[in-house]
């Protein structure tokens with residue numbers, strides 16, 4: 001798999017150097033703990049075999065877990081960070097730019113036009129993945145959010161990373177320590193890595209601090225290797241402990257670093273499926289998919305959103321008459337209260353969506369988080385009570401009900417509603 005690197009040269013160089021810095025720090029710690037503390041001090045000087053074995057076993061255990069989770073995080077963050085596929089316009093634009101770079105031609109105005117707003121084509125590729133679901137995050141015209149750089153529709157919790165120049169699923173942050181993007185594919189492994197590194201540092205810190213204290217009491221002077229390992233363990237231990245606490249907090253709140261930005265005042269706009277025939281009201285406006293083609297009347301009852309009327313001509317609210325009409329899906333555009341997190345389920349379910357249900361998954365960096373599966377027809381990520389509260393506030397039933405004579409539900413093969 002190709003390595004996905006940062007678009008910034010400084011970051012690329014930093015991420016290449018960091019593994020050597022970490023390897024040197026681990027080398028110092030290993031020499032200090034294994035040779036100076038366990039072998040020389042505990043075994044040779046004091047014959048304390050039990051203490052030496054306990055330290056060595058703990059050291060080896062957390063060393064292996066740390067290295068394994070680090071390797072897994074690096075591999076996933078660098079080769080499979082959860083990029084959203086580029087839209088056709090961006091693919092075309094990139095291929096033009098590559099050709100232009102080869103021929104040395106100047107940038108033409110035509111290529112710049114691709115950076116414009118959302119694709120206005122009602123059949124825009126990828127749009128159907130949104131209106132096939134019961135709810136998705138939308139813009140004020142009822143269409144999903146659009147990335148003008150990647151020319152793709154942004155699924156819920158997708159954010160554009162300027163570091164990678166691409167949109168990333170459930171983006172968290174770009175981590176120079178692993179040299180890649182931490183998103184839904186790697187957040188679990190990243191949390192395991194920081195946790196095990198904090199544990200590893202705690203073992204080193206405990207062993208070196210104990211030895212230093214004993215040596216001072218015995219008047220045998222400071223061992224510079226043990227002291228160096230203690231300082232390194234204290235520094236990296238504190239850093240990774242704080243990262244672990246932050247990551248665990250995000251997991252149980254079902255938040256990311258990006259979600260946290262302005263979280264107290266953040267308002268999400270949601271397109272929530274409503275029974276066909278629902279009309280725009282003074283509480284909300286509705287949009288009906290598939291969007292009408294330019295010059296056509298809408299094929300739903302009630303696509304009376306000003307933006308769509310402006311883009312595609314007046315709608316007349318006529319009732320559906322053909323088989324195609326019955327395949328339409330109507331969505332009300334609703335807003336959460338400031339600070340409401342639509343993806344908060346419960347502490348336990350939030351944990352499971354990232355860490356999995358099996359304790360082995362919690363401990364070992366093997367399987368990815370369950371939340372990477374976006375096949376459900378309900379939403380890109382499961383939504384919790386906040387969505388129900390939003391529905392009630394807008395006068396809709398708390399739970400979705402059988403829409404419009406059952407036609408829409410029959411069209412949903414994996415809908416598991418009862």
Ligand SMILES: [Zn+2]
Pocket residue numbers: 147148149150151159160161165166167
């Ligand atoms: Zn993007």
